[in-house]
Amino acid sequence: MGSRVVQSSVRLASALGRGLGGGGGGVAVARGGGGTDRRRGLASEAAQQRRDSEKRVGSGDIRVDLLNPFELHRLHDGPATDVFTSKEELMQMYMDMTVLRRMELAADMLFKSQQIRGFCHLYDGQEAISVGMEAALTYEDSVLTAYRDHGIFLGRGGTTFEAFSELMGKKTGCAIGKGGSMHLYKRENNYYGGWGIVGTSGPLGTGLAFALKYQKKPNVAVAIYGDGAANQGQLYEAQNCAALWDLPVIYLVENNHYGMGTAEWRASKKATFFDRLSYIPGIKVDGMDAFSVKAAMLFAKEHCVAGKGPIVVECDTYRYHGHSMSDPGSTYRSRDEVQGFRKERDPIERIRNIILKEELSTAEELKKLDKQVRREVEEEAAKAREAPQPEEHELFSNIYRLDTGLVTYGCDRKDTIKLP
Amino acid sequence: MALSQGIMAVSVPAAALLSASSSYSAARVQTASSSLPALGSRRGLAVRASSAEQSANFGPSSQKLWTPKITTNAVAAKQEAAASTGAKGPGHELLLYEALREGLEEEMERDPHVCVMGEDVGHYGGSYKVTKGFAEKFGDWRLLDTPIAENSFTGMAVGAAMTGLRPVIEGMNMGFLLLAYNQISNNCGMLHYTSGGQFTIPCVIRGPGGVGRQLGAEHSQRLESYFQSVPGLQMVACSTPYNAKGLMKAAIRSNNPVILFEHVLLYNLKETIPDEDYVCCLEEAEMVRPGKDITILTYSRMRHYVLQAAKTLVNKGYDPEIIDIRSLKPFDMFTIGNSVKKTHKVLIVEECMRTGGIGASLRAAIMENFFDYLDAPIGCLSSQDVPTPYSGPLEELTVVQPHQIITAVENLLAK
Numbered sequence: 048m049g050s051r052v053v054q055s056s057v058r059l060a061s062a063l064g065r066g067l068g069g070g071g072g073g074v075a076v077a078r079g080g081g082g083t084d085r086r087r088g089l090a091s092e093a094a095q096q097r098r099d100s101e102k103r104v105g106s107g108d109i110r111v112d113l114l115n116p117f118e119l120h121r122l123h124d125g126p127a128t129d130v131f132t133s134k135e136e137l138m139q140m141y142m143d144m145t146v147l148r149r150m151e152l153a154a155d156m157l158f159k160s161q162q163i164r165g166f167c168h169l170y171d172g173q174e175a176i177s178v179g180m181e182a183a184l185t186y187e188d189s190v191l192t193a194y195r196d197h198g199i200f201l202g203r204g205g206t207t208f209e210a211f212s213e214l215m216g217k218k219t220g221c222a223i224g225k226g227g228s229m230h231l232y233k234r235e236n237n238y239y240g241g242w243g244i245v246g247t248s249g250p251l252g253t254g255l256a257f258a259l260k261y262q263k264k265p266n267v268a269v270a271i272y273g274d275g276a277a278n279q280g281q282l283y284e285a286q287n288c289a290a291l292w293d294l295p296v297i298y299l300v301e302n303n304h305y306g307m308g309t310a311e312w313r314a315s316k317k318a319t320f321f322d323r324l325s326y327i328p329g330i331k332v333d334g335m336d337a338f339s340v341k342a343a344m345l346f347a348k349e350h351c352v353a354g355k356g357p358i359v360v361e362c363d364t365y366r367y368h369g370h371s372m373s374d375p376g377s378t379y380r381s382r383d384e385v386q387g388f389r390k391e392r393d394p395i396e397r398i399r400n401i402i403l404k405e406e407l408s409t410a411e412e413l414k415k416l417d418k419q420v421r422r423e424v425e426e427e428a429a430k431a432r433e434a435p436q437p438e439e440h441e442l443f444s445n446i447y448r449l450d451t452g453l454v455t456y457g458c459d460r461k462d463t464i465k466l467p
Numbered sequence: 468m469a470l471s472q473g474i475m476a477v478s479v480p481a482a483a484l485l486s487a488s489s490s491y492s493a494a495r496v497q498t499a500s501s502s503l504p505a506l507g508s509r510r511g512l513a514v515r516a517s518s519a520e521q522s523a524n525f526g527p528s529s530q531k532l533w534t535p536k537i538t539t540n541a542v543a544a545k546q547e548a549a550a551s552t553g554a555k556g557p558g559h560e561l562l563l564y565e566a567l568r569e570g571l572e573e574e575m576e577r578d579p580h581v582c583v584m585g586e587d588v589g590h591y592g593g594s595y596k597v598t599k600g601f602a603e604k605f606g607d608w609r610l611l612d613t614p615i616a617e618n619s620f621t622g623m624a625v626g627a628a629m630t631g632l633r634p635v636i637e638g639m640n641m642g643f644l645l646l647a648y649n650q651i652s653n654n655c656g657m658l659h660y661t662s663g664g665q666f667t668i669p670c671v672i673r674g675p676g677g678v679g680r681q682l683g684a685e686h687s688q689r690l691e692s693y694f695q696s697v698p699g700l701q702m703v704a705c706s707t708p709y710n711a712k713g714l715m716k717a718a719i720r721s722n723n724p725v726i727l728f729e730h731v732l733l734y735n736l737k738e739t740i741p742d743e744d745y746v747c748c749l750e751e752a753e754m755v756r757p758g759k760d761i762t763i764l765t766y767s768r769m770r771h772y773v774l775q776a777a778k779t780l781v782n783k784g785y786d787p788e789i790i791d792i793r794s795l796k797p798f799d800m801f802t803i804g805n806s807v808k809k810t811h812k813v814l815i816v817e818e819c820m821r822t823g824g825i826g827a828s829l830r831a832a833i834m835e836n837f838f839d840y841l842d843a844p845i846g847c848l849s850s851q852d853v854p855t856p857y858s859g860p861l862e863e864l865t866v867v868q869p870h871q872i873i874t875a876v877e878n879l880l881a882k
Contacts, residue, residue, distance in 0.1 A: 189630070222663030230661040239629055240662065244653055250619035251654065254626020261582065261608055261632060284619035291614070445664040446699050448722040 057207040057420075057427050059143040061181055102126075104342050107133025109405055111338045114397075118331035120322035120359075125330060126346035130338045134407045140182070140337055141398045144174040145417060147198050148395060149424040150207050151368070154197065154214060158372040162432060163214045167228045170198035172335075172367040175394035176301055177202035179340025180269065183348060187264070189255040191239040192271035193248050194229040195301070195366075199271065203238035205231060207424055211431035219434040223441055246279030248272045249298070253285040256296035256357070267351045269344075271299045275306025277320045286357065290326050295351035297344070298327075300361040301334065307370040308379045321361035334362025335392040365392070556742040564734040566708035567597045570715035571635065573744070575605055578633065581719055582609040584624050585637030585674075594639050595675060595734050621647035621672070625654045628670045633719060641676030641728065642688035655724045656699035671718045673727040677768055677818055678866050680732065684854035687862075691728055691795050692824040702795040703749055704728040704767040708738040710793060713747025721749060728795070730768045752799035758788035761876055762806040764829060765816040766792045769867060773816050776872035787876060795825050798832055807837045812879050814846040816872055821849040843882040846875050 104127040105111075111130040119125045151171040157163045170177070177198040184190070192199045200210055205221060213220025214228050222230050230241040239255060242248060252270020259266050276282065277300060289296050300320040304311050311318040321329030328350075332343040340362060347358045365388045369376025376385070402408050561569070575581045583589075583598055589610035592599035602610040613620040617638065624634035638644040644651065655668050678687040691702055701723050705711035711729070718725035755770065756777060765773045770791045780787055788806050792799060807813055813833060817826040826847040833845055848867045855865055 191626070220663070222661060222665065225663050226661040232662040232665050234662075234665040237630075239626070239666070240658075242654070244649055247622060247649070247654060250622025250650065251626035251629075253619065254623035254628075255630060257611075257623055258627040258630040258632050261627070262630075281616075281618040281622065284614065284616035285623065287614060288616065288619060288623065292611075445660045445662075447701070448659065448667055 057146060057423050058204065059146055059178075059181075059201050060139045061143055061178070061202075103129035103131060104345055105131040105133075105136070105338075107131050107136060109133060109137070109401075111401065113333070113339050113342070114336050115333040115339065117339070117343065118321070120329040120331075121325070122328045122330065126332075126342040128342070130342055132338065134405075136182075137398060137402050137405075137407060140178050141395065141402060141413070142416065142420065143178050143202075144337070144395045144398065145420045146207070146424060147171070147174045147177065147201055149421050150201065150210065151197060153211070153424055153428045155368065155372065157211070157215065157428060157432075163228065163372075164216070165227055166194070167214065167372040168195040168197075168370065169366070169368040169372070170195055172388065172394075173301060173303065173364045174198060175337040175397075176299070176334050176340055176362050176364055178394075179337035180299065180344050182337070182341040183344035184267070184269070186236045188266045188348070189237040189239060189252075189259065189268040190271070191248050191252045191255060191268070192241070193245060193273065193276065194241075194243055195273070196229065196231050196241045200231040200233065200238065200241070203233050204236040205233050205238070207427040208431055211428045212434050215431055215434075216436070217431060217434040218437040218441070219431065223445075224437045225441065225445070246272065246276045246281050248276070249279065249282035249285040252298070253289045253294060253296055253357075256289060256294035256351075257292070260292070260294055265352050267295045267297055267348050269297045269299050271301060273306065274300065274302045274304060274311045274318075274320060275309070275314065277323070278315060283324075286324060286327055289357040290324070293354055293356040295354075296357045297347045297351060298357060298359045299344075300359060301364055302361055303364050303366045305366075305370070305379065307374060310379065319361070321359045323359075327357050327359055329359035329361060331361045331363065334364030335388075335394045336397060337394060558739040558741050560737060560739045561708055562734065563705075563708045563711050563729075563736040563738075564595050564597050566712040566738075566740060567705075567715050567729070568599065568601075570712035571597065571719070572601065572604075574716055574719040575601070575609065578719075580631060581633045581635065582611065582627075583635045583637060584611040584613055584620050586613055586615055586639045588612060588637050593637070595731075597637070617643050617646040618650060621650040622654065624670055625650055625658070625668055628655075628668045628724075629658070629666045633669045633671075635671045635673060635719065638672065638674030640686050640688075640731075641674045641690045642685055644672065644674065644690060645688070645693070648693070651694065651700070651724075651726075652697045656697040659699055659723075667722045668724045669722045670724050671715075671727055672724065673715070673718075673729060675729045675731040675734070677728075677730040677732070678850070678855050678862065681857055681859055681862055682731070682855075683857050687855035689819045689824070689850070691726075692819045694726060695796050695825060695828060699724065700796060701725045701749060702728065703793055704730075704795055706730070706733065706767050706770045706791055706793070708736060709740045710747050710753060710791075712740060713745055714749065714793070717746045717749045720746065725749065728767060733768055733771075736771075747793075750794045750797060750799055752802040753791040753793050754788075754802065755791050756787065756789040758786040759810055760786045761788065761812040761814060761880055762803070762810045763787050763789045763814045763816060763872075763876070764792050764803060765789070766795065766825070767818060769816045769818050772867065772869050773872055776869040776876070779869075779873050780876055783877075785876065785880060792829070798829060800832065800836060803829075803833065804837055807833060808840050811840055811842040812882075813841065814848065814872075814875055814879055816848045816867055816875075817850075818866060819849055820852050821847075822852050824849050843879055846879050848872060848875055 109132050111132055113128060113130060117125045148171050151169040154163060154167060154169060158167045181202040190199060190203055197210055209221040210231060213222055213224060213226060213231055216224040218224055221232055229243045232238060232240045248270045249272060252268050255268035259268055302320060306314050321331045330343050333339045343360050347360050350358050367385060399413060587594055588598045589602040589607055589612040598610060621636055624636045627634055658666050658668055676688055676690055694700055694702060703714050705714045714727060718727050763773055773789055777787055777789060788810055790802060790806055815826040815829055817824060819825045826849050830845045830847055848871060851865045853865055856862055
């Protein structure tokens with residue numbers, strides 16, 4: 048398979064290849080912008096269909112059949128349907144999704160043994176979105192999501208050690224243990240978190256896009272929210288602003304069909320999210336297929352960078368765990384439904400099947416890989432468990448930037464805690 | 468009615484209202500310890516003025532500060548056109564909203580990351596003319612006319628600030644920012660902490676608030692009491708053209724989120740301000756009138772009511788020390804404490820409601836730190852805990868009036 052360098056911590060292979068901060072390269076990762084091949088000048092419908100079928104994405108000679116077609120809203124042509132990939136990309140996707148899955152399962156165990164407290168929203172089942180999206184973007188693009196952020200954090204180049212540390216409230220966490228599960232950030236890779244309140248990703252993500260356009264950068268901002276957040280008023284406000292000023296923002300809806308315990312059809316009059324606004328185009332994507340997500344995000348990025356304004360990408364996905372670790376996830380959905388998704392539409396299984404079909408690897412090797420990943424992720428979790436707690440002065444640090452001469456007191460107002 | 472008219476006349480020369488102009492306690496900002504220097508180290512006003520001149524480099528900016536001449540009488544002996552002696556040039560006279568505009572314009576010219584977002588700030592020029600002419604000069608991206616969507620445009624500004632822009636968010640009326648409370652409290656205030664220091668939000672949230680002239684309950688809000696317990700925010704209130712421009716510039720330059728509270732009725736206050744570049748310290752209180760009998764702590768519009776009351780008090784033979792606290796969060800306990808140690812009596816005059824207002828917090832803070840220096844309970848005059856009524860006489864009754872200030876001072880000094 049090729050050795051994967053484990054530096055100080057487990058990081059997604061895509062992140063290693065890309066390097067921190069968006070530079071780097073070297074690993075044959077099929078990155079964003081790969082060969083779309085469009086003929087020009089013909090206006091007829093047939094020509095249009097021919098055009099669509101000639102659009103191709105990805106470098107490599109392995110052809111991938113997308114499982115489900117894209118549904119388009121207010122778009123004349125959609126994402127490429129000819130998807131090609133290579134062995135490296137497939138193995139990397141497989142590896143990355145396995146790391147994500149393993150991390151979430153490890154977090155589950157840690158929560159049950161009370162090493163992680165508070166709220167813990169797990170991403171397993173939705174790995175294809177993170178991996179597919181990152182295959183289409185660079186670290187110069189900005190990403191912002193809500194509280195189900197472990198997968199996105201790793202996709203943006205965060206290490207499992209940083210993530211576990213933050214989940215366990217340790218000093219070595221990405222937010223020095225002061226944020227917790229819902230507040231993972233990685234500034235150098237333009238990952239803006241990690242937010243607890245449903246719907247805030249709309250306005251904040253729109254602000255990221257505003258800054259990109261203000262600074263004339265050829266990049267996009269991705270604002271991720273779920274089916275539960277789609278009915279927030281602030282989202283409509285933000286989307287109106289984005290459309291008004293042609294801001295380069297992709298609204299990525301992770302539709303896992305349940306807003307905690309409420310099914311989408313019980314919360315929304317119209318349970319589709321890509322076609323809610325007549326003035327913002329949208330694409331509906333099979334969110335359990337990383338290649339569909341990748342093709343859609345490439346198309347969306349091209350759309351935004353060309354200055355055509357915002358676009359909604361609705362990913363039809365599923366979460367295996369409940370809403371959070373406090374929710375068993377079985378009171379509002381049947382076991383058959385969950386098992387059905389695992390059997391029929393699991394994102395990792397899909398990649399595994401392609402790998403096995405193309406005979407790029409054997410089942411035993413993949414199993415060995417799984418074991419290796421599991422061992423490494425659990426090692427990182429153990430390391431994070433041993434990491435130190437934040438020091439007392441951290442209680443009062445980072446409230447302000449230290450330019451105020453702030454003096455702080457203990458609870459009884461008698462001790463003065465000097466900020467370092 | 469006559470009393471309430473006093474402040475509202477257009478182009479009131481501030482010099483007539485101001486007794487002593489601002490002076491600055493230099494050393495306070497440097498020390499991060501809680502011990503306050505003994506009174507003996509300050510020999511009086513002359514020393515204070517010169518020590519301010521000497522230590523000009525402090526606070527978030529290192530601009531040289533303007534040291535005005537300090538007059539000790541409450542009532543100006545004659546109309547001094549400039550309390551600006553000591554400044555380099557003659558200074559120039561302008562209204563408070565023009566001072567805000569000047570400060571904002573200078574900062575926008577200085578740093579291309581500064582941008583303004585709000586309703587009608589661009590083509591319309593701002594509902595209180597603070598950004599008049601800016602859209603032609605700086606363009607539509609830097610003067611963003613937003614739809615009426617406070618929640619989302621405040622959130623947008625926070626998102627943009629995370630990447631390094633320095634947005635100035637204008638609430639057309641401070642009360643409308645209640646719709647953006649989630650953004651200001653959870654996202655703006657707390658992000659530096661919850662991200663472990665990775666992100667700062669160098670934004671300024673500003674707008675007019677306070678009780679106006681029969682604007683009705685929803686347009687007469689005092690939001691400083693709602694935001695004061697949000698950690699991570701800084702709050703300042705301006706009251707004169709001089710400190711309006713200085714605080715605006717300091718707020719924009721600060722890397723923390725700052726809420727700048729302006730007052731609807733003070734926009735037309737006139738004063739002569741220096742020509743040269745200056746910045747006020749965000750965490751510092753302003754000594755308006757030194758005295759020895761009682762410390763009166765106030766801010767924003769109430770400062771002018773206090774000064775009006777002070778004229779009568781001085782004529783009656785009292786010697787009040789008037790401090791415009793300016794910094795609502797954090798309180799300048801250094802200046803306030805020194806004053807309490809000197810006078811031993813405190814009266815707080817504020818426009819916030821009695822329950823949970825700035826006065827309530829300030830009272831607790833002074834009691835906690837300076838109990839041994841107090842000879843009487845801390846007095847606090849605040850607005851009534853009622854929605855501000857539309858009717859004129861009723862509105863007057865909700866807000867503190869100068870005659871009530873006089874009575875309160877007399878009662879406290881009789882103890």
